Amino acid sequence: MERLTTFAPRAPGRWQIGTVSAIRRETPRVKTFRIELPMWMPHLPGQHYDVRLTALDGYTAQRSYSVASSPLDEGGVELTIDRLDEGEVSTYFHDVVVEGDQVEVRGPFASYFVWRGESPALLVGGGSGVVPLMAMLRHKRRTTPGSTMRLVYSVRTVEDVIYADELDGDALLTYTREAPDGWTGHTGRIDADLVATTGISSGTAFVCGSNAFVEAATELLVDVGFDAGAIRTERFGPTG
Amino acid sequence: MATFFSRGFGGRRRVAEEYADRLPPGQYVETGFPVLTAGVTPRIGDDDDWALTVDGMVAEPRSWTAGQFRALPFEAIHTDLHCVTKWSKFDTTFRGVSLDVLLDEVEPLGAFAMAHSHGGYTTNLPVEDLVDGRAWIVTEFEGEPLPRAHGGPVRLLVPHLYLWKSAKWVAGLRIMDHDEPGFWEANGYHNRGDPWREERYWND
Numbered sequence: 467m468e469r470l471t472t473f474a475p476r477a478p479g480r481w482q483i484g485t486v487s488a489i490r491r492e493t494p495r496v497k498t499f500r501i502e503l504p505m506w507m508p509h510l511p512g513q514h515y516d517v518r519l520t521a522l523d524g525y526t527a528q529r530s531y532s533v534a535s536s537p538l539d540e541g542g543v544e545l546t547i548d549r550l551d552e553g554e555v556s557t558y559f560h561d562v563v564v565e566g567d568q569v570e571v572r573g574p575f576a577s578y579f580v581w582r583g584e585s586p587a588l589l590v591g592g593g594s595g596v597v598p599l600m601a602m603l604r605h606k607r608r609t610t611p612g613s614t615m616r617l618v619y620s621v622r623t624v625e626d627v628i629y630a631d632e633l634d635g636d637a638l639l640t641y642t643r644e645a646p647d648g649w650t651g652h653t654g655r656i657d658a659d660l661v662a663t664t665g666i667s668s669g670t671a672f673v674c675g676s677n678a679f680v681e682a683a684t685e686l687l688v689d690v691g692f693d694a695g696a697i698r699t700e701r702f703g704p705t706g
Numbered sequence: 707m708a709t710f711f712s713r714g715f716g717g718r719r720r721v722a723e724e725y726a727d728r729l730p731p732g733q734y735v736e737t738g739f740p741v742l743t744a745g746v747t748p749r750i751g752d753d754d755d756w757a758l759t760v761d762g763m764v765a766e767p768r769s770w771t772a773g774q775f776r777a778l779p780f781e782a783i784h785t786d787l788h789c790v791t792k793w794s795k796f797d798t799t800f801r802g803v804s805l806d807v808l809l810d811e812v813e814p815l816g817a818f819a820m821a822h823s824h825g826g827y828t829t830n831l832p833v834e835d836l837v838d839g840r841a842w843i844v845t846e847f848e849g850e851p852l853p854r855a856h857g858g859p860v861r862l863l864v865p866h867l868y869l870w871k872s873a874k875w876v877a878g879l880r881i882m883d884h885d886e887p888g889f890w891e892a893n894g895y896h897n898r899g900d901p902w903r904e905e906r907y908w909n910d
Contacts, residue, residue, distance in 0.1 A: 480909075483710055516906075518732075519712040519715045520710060520711050520712050520715070521711065521712070521715050521716055522711055526731075526732065527715075527734065528732045528792050529792060530791060530792065554734070558712070558714075558715055562713070562714040562715065567713060568710070568713075569712065570710050570712070575894050575907055576890075576893055576894045576895070577893045577894050578744055578889075578890070578893040579744070677740070677741040677855070681747060681855070684745075684746045684747070688746060694745065694746040694748070694825075695745070695826065697745055697746050698744060698745060699743060699744060699745055699746070700744075701740075701741055701742055701743065702740070
């Protein structure tokens, strides 16, 4: 077991130039970028970094991305980025960035949707909502493997599974559109049976995904007995 | 100014000229209306089962039931919205009651306010950001009752600051003689949140 990180709530980072040291394809539309940072500081699992792109004429675009790596991975952060066809930052990362490129980032930011060692903790993710949850799961595995944390992860098809080779006994998958051949696990939307399978019926819950996913999942968690005040959410995606 | 340029980034998405001076730095134009809420969407009950309280350091604390609130002078608010998560939404229309009306009735004696919501959310604002026709309590969006996901039945609207200051499901305002951070302000976000100054995080 590795030592717990000491986290001092320092003032958030200034803009800095990081170097992309590794790019990993997770799914056909999702890649993970490891960015080495000259002014790295430990984050809390669940925090995000901002990324800023600057064109030659001065035009800039910024977006926020959750950190996927554990703060024990010192010296850099891993950002897992979903390629949005209409996006101008995610498409840049997917279509342009290669290992060795420099990118401008700052962070870590926001200290609410973060895991501070709560146990039991239930993580509920939909699609790329799994990213900040993976930082929590990775950190938990390395620091307090005996504590209780389970991930429930909803994906459409096997092609959409991010971090597939890391989803072990503490992660439960459900396929909402098409399960792979021979799949004997859960299919369809996350329901009370699937949550019951985790063995966690109270404690802290972290829910991340599209707004519709988060609304449905949080209603379910309240219905099965979670205290509404103990459910933290992070939502993305536009809606009406 | 930035001296770093992103290799191969041409800035594909430009803002139409007519909007260029309405988009704060670091923002992009969003045509949908994203929902960002830190916890569970609270149930406040029926549309008319709420009240709004302004208390604390005031000459006369007041509470308005939904019915009493609806008797106050409503006005239409045409405004742009700016969220710290980088999106801006142009040309929205709300209906609500100006904070000038409400604060006139209570006479604030302190210079700071803490908005508090059903569900426990808080956000702090200087009183001077709530007056002079720049802040409202709203109940309608685009001619319809404010959707629950966007804070319905009643939310604060302070469009000249980032949207986290516009507390959803607002239950009241407490006037105080001192400032203290609210929910996001204690969790790493800027104490005031002016989009034009990019006051996003603690040391911005």
